[in-house]
Amino acid sequence: MNGRRHSAARVWAMLLRYLYLLRSSWPRTVELMYWPTLQMLIWGFMSQFLYVNSSYVFRAFGVLLAAVMLWDVLFRGQLGLSMSFLEEMWARNLGHLFVTPLRPYEWVLSLLTMSMIRVLLGILPAALLAIPLYHYSIFSMGLPLVAFFAVLIVMGWALGMAICGLILRQGLGAEGMAWTVVFTLSPISAVYYPVSILPHWLQHVAWALPSTYVFEGMRAVLFSGIFRADYLLTALALDGLYVTLGAAVFLFALHDARRRGALLQMGE
Amino acid sequence: MVADRPAIAHIGSMLEPAVKVENLVKHYPTAVAVDGISFAVRRGVTAALLGGNGAGKTTTLSILLGLLLPTAGRVQVLGEDMLRHRYRVLPRMNFSSPFVDLPHRLTVRQNLLIYARLYGLPRRRERIERLADDLQIGEFLERPSGKLSAGQKTRVALAKALLNEPELLLLDEPTASLDPDTGDWVRGYLEGYRKRTGATILMASHNMAEVERLCSEVMMMKAGRIVDRGSPEALIGRYGRTNLEEVFLHIARSSRTELEPAA
Numbered sequence: 050m051n052g053r054r055h056s057a058a059r060v061w062a063m064l065l066r067y068l069y070l071l072r073s074s075w076p077r078t079v080e081l082m083y084w085p086t087l088q089m090l091i092w093g094f095m096s097q098f099l100y101v102n103s104s105y106v107f108r109a110f111g112v113l114l115a116a117v118m119l120w121d122v123l124f125r126g127q128l129g130l131s132m133s134f135l136e137e138m139w140a141r142n143l144g145h146l147f148v149t150p151l152r153p154y155e156w157v158l159s160l161l162t163m164s165m166i167r168v169l170l171g172i173l174p175a176a177l178l179a180i181p182l183y184h185y186s187i188f189s190m191g192l193p194l195v196a197f198f199a200v201l202i203v204m205g206w207a208l209g210m211a212i213c214g215l216i217l218r219q220g221l222g223a224e225g226m227a228w229t230v231v232f233t234l235s236p237i238s239a240v241y242y243p244v245s246i247l248p249h250w251l252q253h254v255a256w257a258l259p260s261t262y263v264f265e266g267m268r269a270v271l272f273s274g275i276f277r278a279d280y281l282l283t284a285l286a287l288d289g290l291y292v293t294l295g296a297a298v299f300l301f302a303l304h305d306a307r308r309r310g311a312l313l314q315m316g317e
Numbered sequence: 318m319v320a321d322r323p324a325i326a327h328i329g330s331m332l333e334p335a336v337k338v339e340n341l342v343k344h345y346p347t348a349v350a351v352d353g354i355s356f357a358v359r360r361g362v363t364a365a366l367l368g369g370n371g372a373g374k375t376t377t378l379s380i381l382l383g384l385l386l387p388t389a390g391r392v393q394v395l396g397e398d399m400l401r402h403r404y405r406v407l408p409r410m411n412f413s414s415p416f417v418d419l420p421h422r423l424t425v426r427q428n429l430l431i432y433a434r435l436y437g438l439p440r441r442r443e444r445i446e447r448l449a450d451d452l453q454i455g456e457f458l459e460r461p462s463g464k465l466s467a468g469q470k471t472r473v474a475l476a477k478a479l480l481n482e483p484e485l486l487l488l489d490e491p492t493a494s495l496d497p498d499t500g501d502w503v504r505g506y507l508e509g510y511r512k513r514t515g516a517t518i519l520m521a522s523h524n525m526a527e528v529e530r531l532c533s534e535v536m537m538m539k540a541g542r543i544v545d546r547g548s549p550e551a552l553i554g555r556y557g558r559t560n561l562e563e564v565f566l567h568i569a570r571s572s573r574t575e576l577e578p579a580a
Contacts, residue, residue, distance in 0.1 A: 055437045062434030140420040149435040
């Protein structure tokens with residue numbers, strides 16, 4: 050019990066570190082909200098235009114807006130985790146952290162929690178702003194929204210852990226991956242169009258991603274009012290697989306960094 | 318009789334050295350950083366690893382801290398196998414190096430508070446205030462760590478290293494880049510800390526005067542091996558020199574074959 054209390058205290062300590070960092074720079078906090086809000090504005094006006102010009106969108110005005118916001122859950126989830134990790138690399142702080150009793154899993158838990166905070170800080174203002182601007186509330190999706198959010202953020206964490214593992218292995222020269230890798234999944238996640246649009250062979254790849262089930266499931270809810278539980282279960286199973294792989298890559302990279310002596314040297 | 322056992326075990330653990338290293342080896346793909354060293358550091362003393370750049374001092378300290386995995390060998394710290402049970406011993410030790418700053422964007426107080434939490438300390442604010450008084454860092458507790466001078470950073474790093482009142486304190490060149498006055502102050506503080514708490518201090522240093530003043534045991538390293546060891550006085554006498562710096566230079570400039578590794 051005492052061990053668990055100490056463990057929770059260490060997770061809280063790391064979380065506090067990232068919150069202090071966030072608080073220390075208001076431009077960073079504003080930036081968290083800036084991109085999701087900007088995207089929402091662009092796609093909101095685009096949706097309004099298409100509303101009168103496209104039968105596809107006519108059936109569900111919010112489909113593009115919902116897709117934009119849900120995509121941001123995946124992107125910000127991954128980026129939120131990677132950014133907190135990179136803060137330690139930039140500060141050359143790994144050498145300090147790992148001579149304390151902090152366990153790797155405790156650090157990972159703090160990174161995941163911080164990612165959740167960053168996602169909520171970034172996306173909630175955009176989602177709320179859409180209500181007065183376009184009379185569209187993503188929250189009207191109800192419980193399926195919670196399921197979609199959960200699947201996407203966990204996928205973002207899986208990707209984030211794998212990317213952080215690769216950065217640990219390759220050094221800060223690879224930090225660009227934190228911003229770019231997720232976008233390679235965008236075209237095959239069927240974010241803005243049905244998966245059937247993709248070439249047949251690519252559809253197999255698309256169905257291996259939890260995100261594809263979310264966006265197909267989202268369209269099923271918005272167009273037909275049907276919640277595809279089968280999609281959700283498959284997405285959760287894939288999430289389980291990927292998050293295990295992501296954690297394995299990250300923990301192996303950390304172990305490898307100890308073997309190579311990289312924990313003291315890593316930094317700018 | 319049964320009731321005596323824990324006490325006997327406790328006395329036994331107190332008699333064990335603070336650090337015990339056996340046949341420690343660290344190979345990198347292109348270099349041998351540590352080449353089969355063995356040494357022990359008694360509890361309550363200040364000891365030093367000396368040697369030129371690349372001698373293996375920092376590598377040895379990193380292995381003792383659990384930051385680096387050795388290729389072979391055994392490492393026991395405060396009675397625990399460091400390679401298998403490091404989380405049992407990490408709360409009882411700490412580390413400071415002027416080459417690894419605390420995160421720059423956080424204030425000194427925020428940094429200390431986070432590390433105090435990581436060590437699970439009770440009455441954290443009290444502890445930080447007391448250390449701030451002791452180390453004279455109170456006036457810049459609210460300043461970002463990145464905006465401190467070298468001397469201030471060293472004192473803050475020392476405060477971080479003493480937060481958990483460690484039984485074993487590992488220091489990598491504790492007074493590097495400090496002016497003589499601040500350096501002297503830090504040495505005095507470390508001496509006082511060891512006497513007050515009975516802690517063991519193991520340092521890597523290039524400052525021979527500092528080692529003569531603080532250390533009762535010295536391991537001279539060269540090319541990953543311990544080539545001699547003893548008290549500063551014993552080493553000075555053995556090599557017929559007047560100070561440790563001359564011993565250091567003699568060893569550093571001798572070819573490896575001229576030096577018999579100490580038993």
